[in-house]
Amino acid sequence: MPGKPSGLTLTERILSRAAGREVRAGELIEVPVDLILANDITGPVAFKEFGRLGGVPVADPDRVVLVADHFVPNKDIASAELAKSLREFAAAHGIDKCYDPGRGGIEHALLPEAGLVGPGQVIIGGDSHTCTYGALGAFATGVGSTDVAAAMATGLAWFKVPETLRVTLTGQTGPWVGAKDLALAVLARLGVERANYMAVEYDGESIAALSVEGRLTLCNLGIEMGAKNAIVAPDAKTVEYVAERARVNGRGAGATGVGTGAGAPTTGGLRADGLRADGLRADPDAVYAGSVAIDASTIEPMVALPHLPSNGRAAAKAGDVPIDQVVIGSCTNGRLEDLREAARVLRGRRVHPRVRCLIIPATQEVYLRAAREGLLEAFVEAGAAVSAPTCGPCLGGHMGVLASGERCVATTNRNFVGRMGHPSSEVYLAGPAVAAASAVAGRVADPREVVA
């Protein structure tokens, strides 16, 4: 090819920095990772594989984060053993960042909040929703337990540099339309494998207008399109968020008074400072595998019908779908803004007598702030049950498992067959406003039907 080589996508740029040379889509690289995450389901398998390496040390314990969140508070003896193995592995290998109930929460809400994630980092996690961290301009991707074990031993991970799908969202969003509605609309447009093996780079004025929390929700659902990672170029909001989280956590106990870990995570993870955000954007002449533009002003409050996240449609057009349960929480929608949105609907109203409404703040800090703002009070007065941070019901683990034939509107991320319980149960995915409105109406509902 004659002339100057074409530019880089944002993901290519981050991976080029990590590789120490310019790399492009299709190249196989082995690069140092800034952060390695595992939880109470994927950690124990990783520890077993790590053990097969024959007594090697963890290359950099400061870069490893272990979070017990899926089956906690422990649901049975077997899962208690899994959580115990996290603590034992952390103690044996000098890993400070090991989070238990009372000091942690759901991993993908917790790590950004704890100031461990920043622009330009390379992050792998033994959890598919690790792609969430792209919201802060990191390259972050879900892997299996063996990859986690290998990275713990070597400090490295191998990747094929992904092609990038550019998704541009323009226009001002309507009332009650949040990041989850945007994500479900993108999924409905692109399907569950359109981005398989690819990076999804979000841009456009609707993305710029989103808060960092909203971007975390949006990037969280990248995996549901098959994406290797989802990413938003860091901007002033990103830098401000990262600086604030570093400041809060640098003080140890934090501004909210909530401890953030076994050892205050002032080191590790966020070696990435704001500086790494400089120049972290795609070149104007970057080469994309595809570009999709969506007018966000036309997007309505959404719901994704069973059994694929791509089965999205306007909640108002879902028909008469009576429901038994609502879950508001998860790594997708368990942050403070999500709870505020739910409270806007539930405050002064009552959960429908047929419906069990479960609300799960994603972290201890979210829980405390929601308490101080009076959100939890509004939920309890509305007849909702508020529980400790856990992934539990999202994956049919515990604390909200569905019986045969039951229907649930959930702010979670998957509505596969049997995802939340019995194989004949059904999950309808939605944002917090639609979920809360549905809890009041006793059926899938648009918030505008419930809130005059």
Add this chain to the structure above:
Amino acid sequence: MSAKQASKQALTGTGAAGTGPLLEGRTWRYGDNVDTDVIIPARYLNSIDPAELGRHCLEDLDPGFAAAVRPGDIIVAGRNFGCGSSREHAPLAIKAAGVGVVIAASFARIFFRNAVNIGLPIVESPEAAAAIHGGRRVSVDLTGGLIRDLGSAETWTVRPLPPFVLRIVQSGGLINLIKERHTDRA
């Protein structure tokens, strides 16, 4: 173990099928988007014992599968096989159930990576995945890159793995490859 022996083990999927590098078995056919929740439901993820996971393999999609599957059997599926969670328990359950190889039109990314890392043979062929019925005898030659329906004698070529990925497979998984590297350095 020599690299060659490791390679043979990887290619035969633990060697349980006893078929050598040429895998042969009876097919089980499924559709598109077979997700990790139906491959191994989360209610069983409180165990990391592959045998226990294998007993519940595909339970929410085909409740009879785990009891009826025989060593060396082959799963044939449509697009996006293994989508969803990063749980390595999914390929572990399939491998422990005795499945020799999975043929699919395409694989979800994390599942593909996990299968490679644990040494579960997988092959991508949209054409074979579309043509092969359930209950057929099929052979898969991983080294030669060929799928054959032993009933109809139809054959399909398999997309080759990238060299680096092939090295992982030939080492018998990622952990073995790292051990080899350590040995090389010592």
